[in-house]
Amino acid sequence: MKTILVVDDSRSLRQMVAFCLTSAGYQVSEAADGVEALEITQGQQFDLILTDQNMPRMDGLAFIESLRTQTAYQKIPILMLTTESSDEMKAKGRAAKATGWLVKPFDPEKLIAVVKKVIS
Template sequence: MMVANDSKKTVLIVDDSASLRQVVHIALANAGYEVVEAADGNEGLARLDGRRIHLIISDVNMPNMDGISFVKAVKQLPEYRFTPIIMLTTEAHEDKKIEGQMAGAKAWVVKPFQPEQVLRAVAKLILP
């Protein structure tokens, strides 16, 4: 365990859009967060390797493993069961939101978004 890193909170971004990951990464890094990236749900699960993740931001529509399946999979992992998850997506349909909430997502941010919106949601939900 590196002591230098303990003060920083770590956020995992799971999105198949590299440009979107970059925008969110820059906003979070500028706000003082450590950022880990993954391109889809499978890669996201691979990043949950025992390291401390304080919050996850995930897209819904992704190849290989979509965001809802990813959230359900995260909730099966004892170490990450209580990690808050924010869905960042173009999906604005109420039924998708409900599906996401039932899977365990804590917040739903619709694209296009302002980085401030994401930062506010992160600040509200991130684990101490």
């Protein structure tokens, strides 16, 4: 079973993403910010990371940049799921080596389709 780490400071959002992905057959772990996510990724390998941008302690871009320095996570797909929709922020995401950018609110069907596409 493919494993996905969902990183978001909103508990309700994490729960909804986890619900959709679990229903689609994925195993989901959760983290509330970049710092917690980095701690989790130290001890576990995931097949995909789905992260928010604006979070306390460490935001999504800083988290991706840090994660990409780890050999185990250089090729793992990382999707941003955020309220941020500006071209400037998307460019920063691309520079940080994110795989894609999804703007909230997310549509469960589209989310699952994108996850399927990048995880394969």
